Amino acid sequence: MLRLFRFSRAALAVGLATGFIATGTVARAEDTSAWQSVKKAGVLRCGAALAPPYVMRDPKTGAYSGFFSELCKDFGEKVLKVKVEFVDTNWDNIVAGLQSDKWDLSMALNDTPEREKAISFSIPVTPYNVSFAYNKNNPKIPKGTKAVADFDKPGVSVAVMSGSAQDKAISALLKQATIMRLPTNDDTRMALMSKRADLLADANITNMLLTESHPEWAAAIQPNPAVAQQEVAFGVRKDTSEADLKVLNAFIDQQVKSGNVDSLVKSSVKTMMTAAGK
Incomplete structure (x- = not known):
């Protein structure tokens, strides 16, 4: 049975501006200056280095799954109202590709002091x-x-x-x-x-x-x-504005508080165990 770890969100919620989570829903991206280049391009690019059950890919179809993949897809489609594209990468290049604008978000990235020198992070999705x-x-x-x-x-x-x-x-x-x-x-x-x-x-x-x-x-x-002992989050470029982060953080905060992240983790683990024949 998967044991899901929980952590306090109180300190994280302080940084979220009033109005981003008014009635349990995420603020509309069009109400801020966030993500304008993504909306103009019409696609959110999610950098994907494989790490089951965070990020998974079907070897036969190439389709992505895993709870970070699902969150990135929902953020793009439901908040930014754009298409979502997963960009193949590996853990050696997951930060450099983000810095060089090969994708807009790096998925399932550990928030470490070393990485914080090069990029910024969303609030945590899950501990690690x-x-x-x-x-x-x-x-x-x-x-x-x-x-x-x-x-x-x-x-x-x-x-x-x-x-x-x-x-x-x-x-x-x-x-x-x-x-x-x-x-x-x-x-x-x-x-x-x-x-x-x-x-x-x-x-x-x-x-x-x-x-x-x-x-x-x-x-x-x-x-x-x-x-x-760290926390796993989305990575964003260092020059990402405070408004951009508030939109992404509000989405993550709502997904965690609603229990959807826990549900996605359980679903991802079940998918992996089914694929393994268990």
Whole structure:
């Protein structure tokens, strides 16, 4: 059963201007100066680096899903009243592509001090931390461990998506284990499943999906204290106006308060488990 984490919105709501959420609805974008270039172009471009269940893509049809994809689609179609286009990218380029105007929003981006130097962020959509999935039958991983020091040892390999928030987190954390940087989420999972890697470092919600899909062999370590406790949001360009952010933040705030984000997370996880045959 997916456990959804909640966080206080009180401090975030202070920054939302009066009138943006007057009766539980999102302010119309045409009432502000926000997103005029997007409306003129008639399309909202959403930068998409794959990270199930945040952002997913059907390999057969190319169609995007995942709860951040659904939110980006709803923001474009229902708030800005434009078409939505998903632009393929990866975690190494998710910030640079936004800076160079290849898309208008970067989806499912961890709000980190390093990234805040280059881009700006919406208010949080969901919290995040790094966990470590592993095969329960792997003798290198002590049963019931909660300490990173228990597996940060020579001869232990940890798979991670190159350029992701979890890559940066474990690069600073692990001193002796070998870090296996791979281009996609699928590559990291295959490395773990094929036993080329001993552990998989990923977002807590993503590893929860893996362990629920494969309970016969997969387990996850939730380190205490938490690793890279952050929040996941939309990334926007550094020069984005305050009015632009208020429109986007009002939309996110309403989606969280209404329970729609929780519903989308559950739906995304169900979709992934169905695809995995579970």
